[in-house]
Amino acid sequence: MVVFRSNKLRNIFYAVTALIVVCTIYLNWTPTPASVVPVTVFEVPLNERQAAFWKAFKPILESHAPGTSEPTLREPAAAQYFNASTTEPRPDLVTLSDDDLHAMEEAHAKYLREVSASSRLRPVHSAGTRGLVTTAGQTYLPVFMAALRMLRRTGSTLPVEVYMRDGGEYEKHICEHILPTMGARCLILSDVMSKAAIEYYQLKVFAVLFSSFEEVIWMDADCFALDKPEILFKNEPFKSKGLVTWPDFWASSVSPLYYKISGQPVPPMTERQSTETGVFLVSKKTHWDTLLLAAYYNFYGPSHYFQLLSQGGPSNGDKETLLHAASAVGKPFYAVSERVQAIGHEKEGEILGSAMAQSDPLADHALTSEGKWRVQDPAVASPPRVFFIHANYPKFNPGEDVFGTSFETTPTIKPDGSEGRAWTAPADVLTRFGSDAERSYWEEIKWVSCNKEVDFKAWKGKGDVCSNVEHYWQKVFAEPHDDDPKFVAD
Numbered sequence: 192m193v194v195f196r197s198n199k200l201r202n203i204f205y206a207v208t209a210l211i212v213v214c215t216i217y218l219n220w221t222p223t224p225a226s227v228v229p230v231t232v233f234e235v236p237l238n239e240r241q242a243a244f245w246k247a248f249k250p251i252l253e254s255h256a257p258g259t260s261e262p263t264l265r266e267p268a269a270a271q272y273f274n275a276s277t278t279e280p281r282p283d284l285v286t287l288s289d290d291d292l293h294a295m296e297e298a299h300a301k302y303l304r305e306v307s308a309s310s311r312l313r314p315v316h317s318a319g320t321r322g323l324v325t326t327a328g329q330t331y332l333p334v335f336m337a338a339l340r341m342l343r344r345t346g347s348t349l350p351v352e353v354y355m356r357d358g359g360e361y362e363k364h365i366c367e368h369i370l371p372t373m374g375a376r377c378l379i380l381s382d383v384m385s386k387a388a389i390e391y392y393q394l395k396v397f398a399v400l401f402s403s404f405e406e407v408i409w410m411d412a413d414c415f416a417l418d419k420p421e422i423l424f425k426n427e428p429f430k431s432k433g434l435v436t437w438p439d440f441w442a443s444s445v446s447p448l449y450y451k452i453s454g455q456p457v458p459p460m461t462e463r464q465s466t467e468t469g470v471f472l473v474s475k476k477t478h479w480d481t482l483l484l485a486a487y488y489n490f491y492g493p494s495h496y497f498q499l500l501s502q503g504g505p506s507n508g509d510k511e512t513l514l515h516a517a518s519a520v521g522k523p524f525y526a527v528s529e530r531v532q533a534i535g536h537e538k539e540g541e542i543l544g545s546a547m548a549q550s551d552p553l554a555d556h557a558l559t560s561e562g563k564w565r566v567q568d569p570a571v572a573s574p575p576r577v578f579f580i581h582a583n584y585p586k587f588n589p590g591e592d593v594f595g596t597s598f599e600t601t602p603t604i605k606p607d608g609s610e611g612r613a614w615t616a617p618a619d620v621l622t623r624f625g626s627d628a629e630r631s632y633w634e635e636i637k638w639v640s641c642n643k644e645v646d647f648k649a650w651k652g653k654g655d656v657c658s659n660v661e662h663y664w665q666k667v668f669a670e671p672h673d674d675d676p677k678f679v680a681d
């Protein structure tokens with residue numbers, strides 16, 4: 192018990208108590224976290240952030256040119272299916288002098304040092320955001336709109352940014368009145384980077400860097416999901432890896448010289464398949480340096496890196512840039528191992544493919560983390576469900592060559608000449624859809640084609656696209672048919 196002998200002592204006690212109270216409050220008080228403040232309130236507009244980023248980034252890219260002479264190819268790598276037990280050596284078809292090799296090695300290392308040291312390279316995105324990024328323009332815009340309808344059909348609420356090459360691809364009514372009602376907005380790349388700087392097939396990684404999202408799912412305009420992509424962000428393998436890619440049909444054709452230049456051991460040919468870039472997931476939080484290096488590979492793609500990363504093999508281009516950039520900077524990634532499947536018509540035991548089916552990475556990862564590699568032995572487990580369909584050959588654009596016999600795979604024509612479905616084989620792959628995705632897709636294509644509000648530049652002079660789609664729909668999807676495929680396993 193405290194007994195006060197004098198007023199003076201009492202006053203000292205009060206003063207000390209008050210001081211303790213003030214200190215306690217001060218030490219325990221923390222300001223409101225910045226994330227509680229709505230990010231948009233003080234945010235610099237996206238186009239200004241993009242411009243600032245490109246202004247800082249472009250000179251760095253330009254000052255680390257890989258060298259003077261370009262790698263040359265003795266012959267293009269053969270289109271070889273991936274074989275998980277092959278003993279074949281890696282193709283080695285690029286010619287590059289020792290001096291040029293060293294110059295490329297040095298430029299690669301210096302570039303990486305500069306981007307990691309640069310404080311001016313501020314990311315464009317807002318922290319904590321997720322969204323879908325794609326490019327579409329001209330004949331791709333109707334195809335993209337059907338894919339966007341498919342995305343919303345899954346219940347996905349992911350915001351979408353669709354990048355267009357330049358003002359010529361921008362369609363005012365669609366961009367300002369139709370797409371916003373579907374959670375998508377158009378952005379023009381030439382507003383940020385000059386039109387001549389970059390070719391269409393190099394745009395992906397730049398569009399991802401310029402997007403406002405921190406975690407990105409990329410989908411080509413002709414690619415759609417059968418379930419909400421939100422699931423993929425929230426689970427393994429994306430959660431811990433921050434980069435997920437899907438395979439192509441082919442064996443890797445990356446040159447051994449590439450590994451030398453980027454300071455990596457040469458992996459065996461059995462390690463993984465080549466990559467397909469119709470869809471991928473990437474986090475700019477964990478893979479910022481990966482994306483900057485991938486941008487370098489794309490910037491110097493046509494002159495140097497595409498040759499080194501595919502040696503003229505099938506679908507030469509940007510496809511290996513992301514995964515290899517991640518591995519060069521020592522970042523984790525998950526390359527889905529379940530094989531991509533061609534779907535289409537069967538002809539003499541072969542599949543005339545008009546689309547590719549890519550698998551659920553959650554299920555694939557669950558298998559491979561138990562050491563079950565179906566790519567080596569399909570008998571170890573049943574396959575994952577199909578998650579994405581990449582309807583690329585031809586594009587399912589009713590204003591172009593999806594109908595009739597003008598395209599070699601004639602997807603809408605049955606062998607007897609009547610109209611039918613595009614995806615009738617292989618039966619076991621179709622059962623992994625879980626639902627009649629082709630019918631759903633055509634329902635959305637019909638909406639896109641027959642909505643009076645929607646009027647694409649690419650369909651000017653293409654006749655009555657809506658009635659062509661209606662006709663096909665009536666013949667093929669309006670009623671069930673005896674030969675309809677099954678979409679669930681028995």
Ligand SMILES: *[C@@H]1O[C@H](CO)[C@@H](O)[C@H](O)[C@H]1NC(C)=O
Pocket residue numbers: 274275276277278279
């Ligand atoms: C895969 O490679 C192994 C080993 O070289 C070979 O025995 C097998 O026939 C190959 N499989 C295919 C489908 O080419």
